[in-house]
Amino acid sequence: MTDRPVNETGMFSRSGFFDSKRASELVKMLNSNTDQDILTENLSKVADPDNALLLLVRISEKKNLDFLKSLENDESRLRLLHVLGSSNRLGEHLVNFPEDASIFLHEISFSKANTKEELITLFTTAAKSSRAHLVREYRKVLLGLAARDICSKWPLREVAAELADAADAILQSALEVSLNKNIDISKKFKLAIIAMGKAGGQELNYVSDVDVIFTAEPSPGFDEQSAISAATKVASEVMQYISVADDGGQIWEVDAALRPEGKAGALVRTVEQHVSYYQRWASTWEFQALLKARFSAGDIELGNKYLDQISPFVWQAANKENFVDEIQKMRKKVEENIDNRVGDRELKLAPGGLRDVEFAVQLLQLVHGRSDVMVRSSNTLQALDQLATWGYIGREDASTFSNAYTFLRTLEHRIQLQQLSRTHILPEEESELRKLGRSLGFMSESSNDLEKQWRKYQLEVRKIHERLFYRPLLNAVARLDAGSARLTISEATSRLNALGYKDPESALRHIESLTTGVSRRAVIQKTLLPVLLSWFADGPEPDMALLSFRRLSDALGSTPWFLRLLRDESAAAELMAKLLSSSRYATDLLMSAPEAVSMLGNLDELAPRTKEQYEIEMNAVIARYETAENIVSAARSFRRRELLRTATADLSGKLTTEQVGNVLSNVYAIVIKTALKAAILEIESERGKEVSTHMSIIAMGRFGGFELGYGSDADVLFVHEPKKDAEQQDAEKCALDIANRVRTLLMQPSTDPALEIDADLRPEGKNGPLVRTLDSYLSYYQKWSAPWEA
Structure with missing residues (x-):
């Protein structure tokens, strides 16, 4: 070892040593011809340079030839130092058996894994000698594997x-x-x-x-x-x-x-x-x-x-009653039994840990593997690949799960390597986190970067686990018999008859259209349809529901979120099935704007909006569009969306009849109010000046009583009051133009349902003026009104 009388402590500190003074002293004790700069640079790359150097000195004191050779070769030296810096226990093994460092000299050991046959030959031969010889050979295998793992980033x-x-x-x-x-x-x-x-x-x-x-x-x-x-x-x-x-x-x-x-x-x-x-x-x-x-x-x-x-x-286990519930309860029980002293630093069992990935993957396998032999791997990462390939889990979720699982298992390996002890606990000490972080490649802010990455994956894993593990579709699939869970065309006809479809031949054509081919869309449809067919059959019109689902799929099938939503998100698929099979009205609303199905993915989205929220949205519409036609078109689309929201909430039992009438009346009111504003703006633009009257629309009948139904007309009265100094004739003409313009705008042909304005409850009915002043209304009701008009 060459001497170097410069500021060594600073050099060692920059190289990642905790105790620079001790490092300087230890380097001088090394019995090696390796240049100090090279050695220090090599040590700067390892997880724990302090301990690696200490072990190095202890081993070098044995003056073993194979060990010294391993130090003098660049590649073998790095392998040795990485193992010493990551595993104190393997380092102690080399202190006792320095000749085993020769394994780092064998290039072939680092280009390929040991085969099972090679390992059997190695271990059985060693065991014939003695158990101690077998243990030593096993430790040597671990030395080589750890070096490949850490230095070569072995997968x-x-x-x-x-x-x-x-x-x-x-x-x-x-x-x-x-x-x-x-x-x-x-x-x-x-x-x-x-x-x-x-x-x-x-x-x-x-x-x-x-x-x-x-x-x-x-x-x-x-x-x-x-x-x-x-x-x-x-x-x-x-x-x-x-x-x-x-x-x-x-x-x-x-x-x-x-x-x-x-x-x-x-x-x-x-x-x-x-x-x-x-x-x-x-x-x-x-x-x-x-x-x-x-x-x-x-x-x-x-x-x-x-x-x-x-x-x-x-693959028959999922046929048991309450199978999915039992698996879910088992996972909760595991979480409840985690030692409070450890908390979420338990990499294996805590929420967001390895078990969250494993339980979710295994539950998906046990449910879907009954009828699909392509998802039966016993290896977690391979099973994830299979589940993603065959459409049972989204590619993005599978990738996140796979990356997180790989990170957490690698972190677990690094923790265990240090003392070759069976532990799954992430330490809290900054010094220990620093070593672990460096072993995983976080070299600058080792402990902080490690903690951030771990927390990130912990949150992502928990989020995906809860979505997959508690997916309602799993319970539904588990309740099907194995033959029905993976629908084939040959089996479909008899099943459709049994479920109560009136036209199985037409239904079969829809199924063929949805599932034919090897596209990802077809693969996911094959997973969804067995359950959807049962849910459609729970409603009064399953044939209509299947046809509507095909039309919906044709409209949205190329979008990345549609089938993913039905497969992954809460009760969206079941709610959609109920809507399609129970309400032609709601189905027509959905078909006019299929993208609205996205609201089914969040039950909170079904909650009625307030009048204030409606006002804000419609004011934004008026500000955004320049023509009355565009303003009212947007308002009618808004109404269609709110009608669908209300109908869906109604079908799912979230609204009472009284609440439905209240919500619908508020929606009608804001749309009519917006049409009134748009009509006035357009007429003023045509006139080149303000209209000469104030205009109001009065809700009547079920509209006025907040008792509207989904197909109700809006019974109204138009009332106006001429502005100060306005000519009576001009004011009356403006009022009539506004009223007619409102009715026209709300009834124009569109993909959105028309809102029919019915003013027949006005004085003298259809024979009377469409618009009156307040005084005119008072005079009529005082003199001529019939009892029913009151």
């Missing part, structure tokens, strides 16, 4: 899969040790080890319990009881061999608690005994757990037999 999927392969290989080597030890009884049975949980999904952590299930069957000529007894002895030894914390160190804990009846149940059962249990006694959570089942070690033929006979139970 999480590949890191987790290799850890799962290593677990399989450890189980296989431990099994062979026990079989060789019990050669006298091993011939009695065949034994298969089924990986469960993260091991089964090939998404294992650096430090994790490895969940397993054991299954066995007698060899020819041996009875079942003695075979199971012998297999149980071997299985127990496998668990003990791996889990024990002796001088060689614990590898990890083998956990067989996911077996039938848990820890109280038999450790080993035959496949038939497993089948019998799952047929009769299994709880919902046990089927969810079986989604991850995968052959791990032992007799592969027996393992495949187990999977072939058990897997169907997974």
Whole structure:
């Protein structure tokens, strides 16, 4: 190591060291020819340069040749330093076995992952020597994997899969040790080890319990009881061999608690005994757990037999009554049992954590996987890809979930690597957060940047989880039988008849039109239609509803939000189905402006607006448009929207009859008021001066009593009062022009419903003047009015 008598403490501080003075002293103790500048630059890139340097000094004191060579090669030195800076426990391993640093010199180890077959050969050979040798070889595999993970940014999927392969290989080597030890009884049975949980999904952590299930069957000529007894002895030894914390160190804990009846149940059962249990006694959570089942070690033929006979139970689980509710309750129970001392810093279980992603993905799989074999992967990230590809989750949501899950799992890995301890808690200490942040590439504001990224993903995950996990569509799909959940044309006719469609042939044509092809639109429609058909059939006119839905889909199908809304958002799909099948009037309103379906995605949008809100919106319309025709056209579109809002709220039971009449009367009033203003503005523009009279419109009949229905005319009286100094004849002409202009504007042909003004309740009915002054009205009612007019 070359000397450098400059301001070393400043250099070390800039390189990310906490204790610059100590770093300067440690560097001088290194027994290496590596230039100090190069070494310091390398250390500046690692998570914890202080600890990496300390471990480096401790290892160098052993004066091991392989270790010194690893320091002198640029690539191998970086690998070594990154591991030392990220894992104190692996660093301690190198202190004890410095020759294992040679793994960093092997370039081939960093260009590809170890295969399962290579790992089995490596570990079984080591286990024949001793358990301590096996543990050491496993640690060496972790050294290489950690270096690839941290230095080469090895994808999480590949890191987790290799850890799962290593677990399989450890189980296989431990099994062979026990079989060789019990050669006298091993011939009695065949034994298969089924990986469960993260091991089964090939998404294992650096430090994790490895969940397993054991299954066995007698060899020819041996009875079942003695075979199971012998297999149980071997299985127990496998668990003990791996889990024990002796001088060689614990590898990890083998956990067989996911077996039938848990820890109280038999450790080993035959496949038939497993089948019998799952047929009769299994709880919902046990089927969810079986989604991850995968052959791990032992007799592969027996393992495949187990999977072939058990897997169907997974995809029948959603047929159970209240299945979705049970899964949702399980998730809530997990959240309620989180240690309050940890709170939301629990990466695995807290809201917005890993379990939110996993529970949502697994629930979607269990519901839709019954009828769709394309979404049955046991791996969370792969399952997300499948669910997005086949339309069960939006691409954007899937991408956010995937990115968040990858980040959270990588963060979990970095936390566990430090001491090779099983933990999922994000530390609070700034110094620890800084190390973790640097290990993930946040080099400047390490702790702050890490905290921001974690909080961002936490919020995004929770938001998507609540939308997907509590999606009403899931309950509806789960209530369908498996054949109906994935609609095919051949199955549709009989189902349409059973549901009560009057014209199944026409309905079938609509279904074919909506689902034919491989577009994303067709894929999502295939998911939605089985449920929508049932919801349409709950109303009085399912055929009309399906036709209207096809027309709506044709109008909006190319927009990115329409089908996503129906699939993802609250009760939008069910509300739309109810509207289309129950009200021709509301359906016509919706078809005249299909984009209004977006309001169904937010139930708060169905709440009636206040008169003040109406005033503000209509004043903005008057200010925006120049012609009376455009102003009233916008006002009529506003009325159509509010009629649809009111009808939808009415159908969903959110409004009483009295409230409906009140809302409709307020809507009519603001539209007529806007038409009056527009008519006056237009006539003044034509005259080149102000109109010569004041004008008012009086609500009558059901309009005046706030009792309007959806198809009601507006009964009104027109009253005017000439302005001061105005000529009587001109004032009367202005008033009549205004009244006629209002009626014309509100009745012009349009895609929006006309608002018919009915002035027949005026004095003398249709034979009387359309507009009168206040004095004229008083005179008539005093002298000539009939009792009914009062």
